[in-house]
Amino acid sequence: MVRSLIGTRIRERRRAKKLSQTMLAEKAGISTSYMNLIEHNHRAIAGRTLLSIAESLEVDPKELTEGADHLVLTQLQEAANMISEKTVELNRLEEFVGRYPGWSNLCAKLYENIQQQEQRLQALSDRLGHDPFFSEAMHLMLSNVTVLHSTSDILATTDEIPAAQFKKFIQNMKTESERLSDTITKLLSYFDETTSTETQSPMLAPSKLDQFWEMHDYHLYELEKPELNPKAQIKKMMEAWNFQESGEQRLAEALVGRYASVADHLPLDEFIVAAVDYLYNPILLAQKFDCELHDVFFRFAHLPSEYDGQTLPQFGLIECDGSGGVLFRKPLKTLSLPHKSSACPLWPLYRAISQPMQPVRAIIETPTGESFLTVSQAVWSGLNNYTVPPTVKSAMVFTSDYQRFLPTHERRALPTIKVGMSCEICPRTNCSARRSDSILDN
Amino acid sequence: MTKKVLLIEDEPHIVEALSFLLRRESWQVEIHNDGIGAVNKVSELTPDLVILDVMLPNIGGMEILHDIRQNQQTAQTPVLMLTAKGQQKDRKAAEDAGASLFMTKPFSNQEIIASIRELVA
Numbered sequence: 001m002v003r004s005l006i007g008t009r010i011r012e013r014r015r016a017k018k019l020s021q022t023m024l025a026e027k028a029g030i031s032t033s034y035m036n037l038i039e040h041n042h043r044a045i046a047g048r049t050l051l052s053i054a055e056s057l058e059v060d061p062k063e064l065t066e067g068a069d070h071l072v073l074t075q076l077q078e079a080a081n082m083i084s085e086k087t088v089e090l091n092r093l094e095e096f097v098g099r100y101p102g103w104s105n106l107c108a109k110l111y112e113n114i115q116q117q118e119q120r121l122q123a124l125s126d127r128l129g130h131d132p133f134f135s136e137a138m139h140l141m142l143s144n145v146t147v148l149h150s151t152s153d154i155l156a157t158t159d160e161i162p163a164a165q166f167k168k169f170i171q172n173m174k175t176e177s178e179r180l181s182d183t184i185t186k187l188l189s190y191f192d193e194t195t196s197t198e199t200q201s202p203m204l205a206p207s208k209l210d211q212f213w214e215m216h217d218y219h220l221y222e223l224e225k226p227e228l229n230p231k232a233q234i235k236k237m238m239e240a241w242n243f244q245e246s247g248e249q250r251l252a253e254a255l256v257g258r259y260a261s262v263a264d265h266l267p268l269d270e271f272i273v274a275a276v277d278y279l280y281n282p283i284l285l286a287q288k289f290d291c292e293l294h295d296v297f298f299r300f301a302h303l304p305s306e307y308d309g310q311t312l313p314q315f316g317l318i319e320c321d322g323s324g325g326v327l328f329r330k331p332l333k334t335l336s337l338p339h340k341s342s343a344c345p346l347w348p349l350y351r352a353i354s355q356p357m358q359p360v361r362a363i364i365e366t367p368t369g370e371s372f373l374t375v376s377q378a379v380w381s382g383l384n385n386y387t388v389p390p391t392v393k394s395a396m397v398f399t400s401d402y403q404r405f406l407p408t409h410e411r412r413a414l415p416t417i418k419v420g421m422s423c424e425i426c427p428r429t430n431c432s433a434r435r436s437d438s439i440l441d442n
Numbered sequence: 443m444t445k446k447v448l449l450i451e452d453e454p455h456i457v458e459a460l461s462f463l464l465r466r467e468s469w470q471v472e473i474h475n476d477g478i479g480a481v482n483k484v485s486e487l488t489p490d491l492v493i494l495d496v497m498l499p500n501i502g503g504m505e506i507l508h509d510i511r512q513n514q515q516t517a518q519t520p521v522l523m524l525t526a527k528g529q530q531k532d533r534k535a536a537e538d539a540g541a542s543l544f545m546t547k548p549f550s551n552q553e554i555i556a557s558i559r560e561l562v563a
Contacts, residue, residue, distance in 0.1 A: 139497060142526035143453050146548040150459040153551045158466070165462070172455040369502070429499070 006050075007041035008098030009064050013057045014039075027056035041095075071240055073097055075108040082111075119214060133425035135368050136438075137187045144180035148173055190425075209252050212241055218330055219304045223260045224268045230260040255328065259302060265291055266299050272307050275300075279405045280313065282375050282397065283359060293359060293377045294319075297397040301330045313401035316372075318343075322353055322392040334370045334400055336421065344420040345433040349396035352376040356392050363416045364398070367427050371416070373402035445562045446470045448489035450480050450506070451524065452498050456547075460493065463551055464558070477501025481509045484516045490562045496525035496532070504539055511540040520561040524549070 014024050025035035029052055037043040038053075045053070054061040073093060080088040089096075097104040151169050155161070161169070222233040234256050243249040266289050278284040282296040289296070301317035316332040324342030331337040342350070348360045356378045365371045378394035402411070420426030423436045447464050451457050452475045461471045474483045477498040484492055492510070496503035503523060510516045520542040525532060536544045543557055 139526045142547045143456065146526075147453070147455040147459060149548040150456070150463070150551055154459060154462060157551075168458065169462075172458060176455055 005041075005094040005098045006045060006064050007039045007043075008095055010053060010057070011039040012098060012101065013059060013064075017057060019057075024053070024056055028052040072101075072104050072108040075111050076104060079107065079111040115215075116211065119211070133190060134187075136425075136427035137183055137190075139427075140183050141180060141187075144176045144183065147176040148180070151176075207248065208241065208243055209248050209255075212243075212252065213330065217305060218302050220256065220259055220263075220302070221304070223256070223263050226264060230264070234260060258298065262291075262295050262298050262302075265289065266295065268304075268307075271299060272303070272312070276405075279407070280399075292379070293375075294379060294393075294395050297375070297377075297395050300397050300399075313399050313404055315397050315399045317395065317397050318349060319393060319395040320349060322378075322394075324350065327393065332372075332398070332400065335366065335372060335398065338422065343422055344426065345435070346417055346419045346431075347396065348374050348376040348417070349394050352378040352394045352396070353392055356380050361414060363402075363411070363414050364419045365416055367418075367420055370400060372398040372400050373406060373411075373414075374398040444468060444470050445490040446472065446487065447491045447493060447558070447562070448472045448474065448484060448487055449493045450474045450483070450498065450503070451493065451495040452476065453495075460554075463555060467555060467559075469558075469562075477503070477506060480506045481513065481516070484510055484519060485513060488515075489519065491558060492519055492521045493558075494521055494523055496523060496536075504535060507536070507539045507541060522554075522557065522561060 010024075014021070019027075021035050021039065022032045025032040028035070028049070030049060034043065038045055038049075050061055050064065054064055057064075076093055076097065077090070080090055080093070151173050155166070155169055220233075220237075222228055222237070223230050234253070237256060238249065238253060241252070243252050266285075271285070271289070274285055274288055278288070280300070282293055282300070285296045286293045297315075297317055300315035303312050303315065305311060305314065314332060315330075316335055316337070317328065317330045318326065318337050319328040320326050320342070326338055326340055326342075329337045329339065337343065347364065348362045352358070352360045357380070359375060359377045361373075361375050363371055364374055374396050375398075376394060376396040378392045380390050381393055382388060382390045418428065420428055420431070423431075423434050424438060426434075426438055428434075447469050449457060449460055449464070449471060451460070451473075454475070457473055457475065461473065464471045472483070472487050472489065474480055477500040480494075480498070480501065494503045494507060498506070503525070507521055507523065510519060510521060521540070522543045522545060523536045523541040524545055524547060525536070526547045533544050542561055545554060545557065
């Protein structure tokens, strides 16, 4: 498959260097007719001939065998599959990329843009479906409309209504129409704020690092096989993604490096077998693999969605420091997570901070009715230092798929904590942990 | 004989409109506005119909419905569920939990009265 592209690449690079076929053949020490056959992809080349041609063209041999075109090829292949267009000449894809690098890069870039737009739309759709603020606002508005609809119908269809009752109905309609107007204004303001802070709000415009994880579905199969040389794979990923901000690049490298380390210590095949055996109990798994509980959490969050033909439970993960600042997040579709600041103080993630090293297990229930099994633990960091106080890092792994593995008697024994996302958008009233009013309060 | 309807709903203005409609039909209306104590109220009043809101304070309507169906004394009582959530999954959840009928807000007065007539007939 690659063979056909090598000749085309050689030809393109030769032309770019303004060399004739004869000149290049001479430099590489082969005949012009042989060079002609190579350039027209009629001869496969490798070894010494490939090296001498690459040297003559002053390029890395890899650029001729795979090069930067690899990603473009993959993207164009995906684009063709996406539209299921039978008229696309897939058998000539490599030739296209080799002959028209500018056009193929443009097509690949357009495809990438489409993918990103689709992800944003999906994020928006998920948000509308699960955003507690939106859900509560809709509920309030439907209640307002119900009163207006029903009461106005009564007034229109009932001939005789006692004066006091009539007055009461009019007052109710006035109150409900004011509430409706108020809720709509708040709703518009909420979405306006979201739009105006879009660049800082990765929920609608995910950061490149978020996109990186989402594109990989939080699973890096390249790092699951030690024989693939994880270090080289990490380098390749970082180059391909070209994180613009140095802070993001460092963070990405650290996280992917951590992934590689966890994958090495908790090999996927062995881990999944053990996880099923131990009913996804992270404590037992940490004992078996002689590792930290946080490593098991991290592994859970990066499991593939399917393994050996079976779907696996999906886990989300949030890690924060002692001040609640978010260090890592993997949201689930049904549970969005804060990007930087703290969430609902009732989350077990924060309770764990008050008792470092002690795991906390609980079911949490969101205002929209979804429930999740959570396991949290905070650990000390920077101990044994006279001058700098130690810090804590807390992590909470969670899943809504717990019915698949958690025995009923264990589920019943767990406390269920009714939580929110953050006070501003939480519809729960009479909450002892509330630190600010909900913007939906009438 | 006058039919007795228990309305379990926490929105006072909806309660006011609905109870007016029900009384206009000469039905006896009892009102309860919290999830807590709702099941006991059904046992105590033995109504001909329960109109139950899904979103109630403290205990949700689905949980209350479940308990009504588990209680031998109230298991056969017709229950009309009212909700602002009209998605298919919510409808299915209500049916699975044993709702006699599921109506979404905003409802039309004619529609809800016609449905109630059928349920208490």
